[in-house]
Amino acid sequence: MKITFYKYQGTGNDFVVIDNRDLNFPRENTKLVNFLCDRRFGIGADGLMLLNPSETYDFTMVYYNADGTESTMCGNGGRCLVAFANQLGIIENETTFDAVDGLHYATYHDGITNLQMIDVAKVAVYNTHCFLDTGSPHHVQLVDDIENFDVKNTGAKIRYGAPYFDEGTNVNFVQKTTNNTFRLRTYERGVEDETLACGTGATAAAIALHQQKHTTQTTVPLQVQGGFLEVSFQPTENGYKNVFLKGPATFVFKGVIDYND
Numbered sequence: 001m002k003i004t005f006y007k008y009q010g011t012g013n014d015f016v017v018i019d020n021r022d023l024n025f026p027r028e029n030t031k032l033v034n035f036l037c038d039r040r041f042g043i044g045a046d047g048l049m050l051l052n053p054s055e056t057y058d059f060t061m062v063y064y065n066a067d068g069t070e071s072t073m074c075g076n077g078g079r080c081l082v083a084f085a086n087q088l089g090i091i092e093n094e095t096t097f098d099a100v101d102g103l104h105y106a107t108y109h110d111g112i113t114n115l116q117m118i119d120v121a122k123v124a125v126y127n128t129h130c131f132l133d134t135g136s137p138h139h140v141q142l143v144d145d146i147e148n149f150d151v152k153n154t155g156a157k158i159r160y161g162a163p164y165f166d167e168g169t170n171v172n173f174v175q176k177t178t179n180n181t182f183r184l185r186t187y188e189r190g191v192e193d194e195t196l197a198c199g200t201g202a203t204a205a206a207i208a209l210h211q212q213k214h215t216t217q218t219t220v221p222l223q224v225q226g227g228f229l230e231v232s233f234q235p236t237e238n239g240y241k242n243v244f245l246k247g248p249a250t251f252v253f254k255g256v257i258d259y260n261d
Contacts, residue, residue, distance in 0.1 A: 013196055017048075141171075151185045207233060
């Protein structure tokens, strides 16, 4: 089977992207997705996305973790898929598309995607951390010396531990670096390692920081391992709305891979 693919990255969060408007990709083939994302034997990526048709909107986003499992929303993936739709000529500078967590509006200009995320109604605040869902579940906690923090091992313990267990959660570690800027590192479930960026994680971190009054800003710059992201939102009595994730989405290369099961 010959598969035409595109490689995209958003602040180092990288993806295999496939134009699946003909619906020919065998989307139940977990082994195939895992192979394509494998960094040693396949193309290599944090996840895989299908651009599927939509009856009502511009396209449908289907996202898979690197382990081959179909997953919840991926913010950086969504930003990259918007850039991909622009490359294919499906959209120009704005779009509305379907995803697993509902509809998303986005704009795309000069390599920058500004993606509207879901509203967040609840932020659970605990003594050591916050937990919230921004399209994917996220544990957010502040740490000292984030540069030398053991993200992989500490993140794995939290991801599989109580109260998350088998379903798991993504785990975000944050440190304030200036009055208005924060440093963020994320352990992603499905990848089971630290990634260079996580869009839903950046969104969760920014909202959690505001909820805990670590910032009064409604536009929060975040330095991730792969660059900078910006999260903006509108606080309300019932949570947060008009949540946007902004950052670069970059085409890397196009190729064809021959897969033999």
